[in-house]
Amino acid sequence: FIIFRGLHVDFRIVSVLSFILAILSLTFALWLLEKFLHKHLVKNRTWAFFLSLLIILNPFIIELFLFVEKGIMVFGILLCVIAASCYANYLAHHQRSSLIWTFALNILAACCYQGIVGLFIVLATLVTVANFKTWKTFFTNTILSVVIYAAGPVINILLAKLFSTGGRIGGEIILGESIVKLFDGSKNMFRLFGIMPSAVFWGLIVVALLCWLIFKIKNRQLLRPQSLFFVAQILYLTAVAVLAALAPQIVQQTASIWVVSRSTYVFASLAGIILTLLLHSAPRISAFRPLQVVLTLSISVFLIVQFASFANITLDHYGTNETDRLRAEQLGQIISDYETVTNTTVVNIMPAKDKTITASYPGFFASGDINGSAFSTPWSDTTSVGYWNGRRFNRLEPTSEWSDYCAAHDWYSSDEAQIKFKDDTLYICWY
Numbered sequence: 001f002i003i004f005r006g007l008h009v010d011f012r013i014v015s016v017l018s019f020i021l022a023i024l025s026l027t028f029a030l031w032l033l034e035k036f037l038h039k040h041l042v043k044n045r046t047w048a049f050f051l052s053l054l055i056i057l058n059p060f061i062i063e064l065f066l067f068v069e070k071g072i073m074v075f076g077i078l079l080c081v082i083a084a085s086c087y088a089n090y091l092a093h094h095q096r097s098s099l100i101w102t103f104a105l106n107i108l109a110a111c112c113y114q115g116i117v118g119l120f121i122v123l124a125t126l127v128t129v130a131n132f133k134t135w136k137t138f139f140t141n142t143i144l145s146v147v148i149y150a151a152g153p154v155i156n157i158l159l160a161k162l163f164s165t166g167g168r169i170g171g172e173i174i175l176g177e178s179i180v181k182l183f184d185g186s187k188n189m190f191r192l193f194g195i196m197p198s199a200v201f202w203g204l205i206v207v208a209l210l211c212w213l214i215f216k217i218k219n220r221q222l223l224r225p226q227s228l229f230f231v232a233q234i235l236y237l238t239a240v241a242v243l244a245a246l247a248p249q250i251v252q253q254t255a256s257i258w259v260v261s262r263s264t265y266v267f268a269s270l271a272g273i274i275l276t277l278l279l280h281s282a283p284r285i286s287a288f289r290p291l292q293v294v295l296t297l298s299i300s301v302f303l304i305v306q307f308a309s310f311a312n313i314t315l316d317h318y319g320t321n322e323t324d325r326l327r328a329e330q331l332g333q334i335i336s337d338y339e340t341v342t343n344t345t346v347v348n349i350m351p352a353k354d355k356t357i358t359a360s361y362p363g364f365f366a367s368g369d370i371n372g373s374a375f376s377t378p379w380s381d382t383t384s385v386g387y388w389n390g391r392r393f394n395r396l397e398p399t400s401e402w403s404d405y406c407a408a409h410d411w412y413s414s415d416e417a418q419i420k421f422k423d424d425t426l427y428i429c430w431y
Contacts, residue, residue: 005220011387015067021071022064029056029078036085036123041130041280050299051279055119058082059195062310063370066317069113071260071405076112077119079105079165086125087148090140091127102148102371110152111159118244118266121149125240126273128388130234130280153248164393174254184262185259189245192268193261193367196309200302204271207298209234211291212278218288230281241270245272253355260368271302313371316364320371323361325388327375330414331428338421348425349382350374354418357430375430393426402427 004014030052038048056077064073084107090098110117125146132138189222192198212230216222245264249257260270275295278285285291335346360366374384382395398406411418411431420427 011068018068018071022074025071025075025078026056029074029081032078032081032085036081036088037276040088040127041276044279044286047286049280051272051276054275054299055123055269056412057306058265058268058272059192059201059306060265062195062313063260063262063368064113064116064265066370067262067402073113073116074400075114076109077265079109079112079208080116080123083120083148084127086326087120087124087145088127093390103151106142106148106152107155108152110156113262114153114248115263116265117149117152118241118248118264119269120152121145121244122237122241122266122269122273124149125237126276129237130277132229132233145414147348149244153251157251172253172255173251175250178250178252178254178257181254181257182249182259184255186242188367189259189261189264189267193273193370194365195261195313195367196306200305201268201271203300204302205274207294208271208275208278211285212282213284213296215288215291217284226281230277233277233281235271237277238270241267242271258368261370262368264319270392275299313365316366317371320361320364322365324374324384327414328385328388331385332391334419335389335426338426342421344424346421346424346426347394348396349385349393350396350402350425350427351378351381352403352427352429354406354429354431355408355410358412381430396425398427 027039033056034045034048037051042048042051052431061074064070067073083102085103086098086102089095090102106117106120109120125142128138128141128145188194192201213222216227221227246259247269249259249263286295292338339345357376359372361373364371366372374380378395382393385391386393406418406429409417409429409431411429413431415431418429418431
């Protein structure tokens with residue numbers, strides 16, 4: 001974005017290019033993951049296709065697509081899939097080049113967006129667990145995958161510290177408070193942040209495990225060591241997915257920890273991961289007609305409900321943007337009237353927040369940064385005013401006097417008392 005801004009490329013063009021990159025990256029990620037699953041884990045191509053949808057197009061991906069940076073974020077997902085494929089090839093053939101590519105791609109993925117790197121460790125763990133041979137090999141491969149996974153975020157943090165003095169890693173880390181914040185945030189994560197009914201998500205996992213249980217009982221294999229080992233694998237993979245979603249935030253300053261869908265993207269792939277391991281450990285389930293029908297219907301219902309939820313969230317996104325536009329144009333008219341009367345051009349905006357600023361509008365779904373108002377965050381408030389009015393304004397940090405004034409009020413709608421002009425500067429309180 002710095003490059004595009006320096007080249008004076010229009011924001012709309014940047015947004016379109018980002019969307020094209022996101023779609024292409026997503027398409028290739030799905031195609032490569034289907035090949036990866038078919039080659040290493042699931043022999044049936046149809047099941048491999050459905051599983052790739054559940055893993056990549058999981059419920060949390062919606063927030064990535066609502067950011068203008070969607071292109072680079074989803075490109076990071078593609079890099080994670082390629083890195084996992086290289087890792088699997090290394091385990092199979094022990095080629096040093098595959099290991100080098102795994103490291104390099106994982107580092108690049110972390111530089112795209114740290115919130116998606118957990119996908120690599122979950123896929124790598126899935127391959128490691130599914131191809132268990134000896135405990136020595138298992139521990140060796142686990143350590144290797146963790147080192148590769150950690151390399152990306154660590155290098156990313158070092159680069160951030162080298163070239164930036166602030167940001168989310170520049171403040172104080174209070175370990176106890178950080179753990180409490182992560183634990184509290186995980187409750188919403190397990191409820192899928194309201195993006196779709198969590199009962200559908202967990203219901204798919206329960207149905208899949210019940211199908212496995214019925215299959216094992218029917219074939220009198222339930223009490224065999226392999227069945228108990230499968231249960232242990234499921235628990236282990238679940239723990240890895242949860243840790244991969246939450247643990248990376250522990251290196252941030254405590255005040256910046258925020259558990260949202262985009263930062264815990266990998267957790268929502270859990271349903272697809274568990275189903276993949278199930279079909280790998282008991283491939284004959286897919287050939288047993290009644291269970292095949294049940295699994296197919298369950299996955300279909302899951303995807304229908306998920307994409308219906310995506311559609312509703314997207315419609316609310318349009319509604320939020322339209323409301324922001326109306327507010328910005330109204331403010332633009334007020335600025336224009338002031339300029340006409342005083343013959344002064346407004347070039348600065350000094351915003352401050354009221355006592356309890358509302359991050360979203362009533363009636364619209366909101367979670368994390370999904371459908372948040374542009375006027376609720378400092379990195380988009382004055383920019384949005386300028387964008388919708390075809391102008392540019394300098395954003396000034398509020399004086400203590402203006403901050404105190406705004407914080408002493410608690411508005412729920414526009415009010416004349418929220419606005420003040422002084423020479424070429426607009427003072428405004430966001431509510």
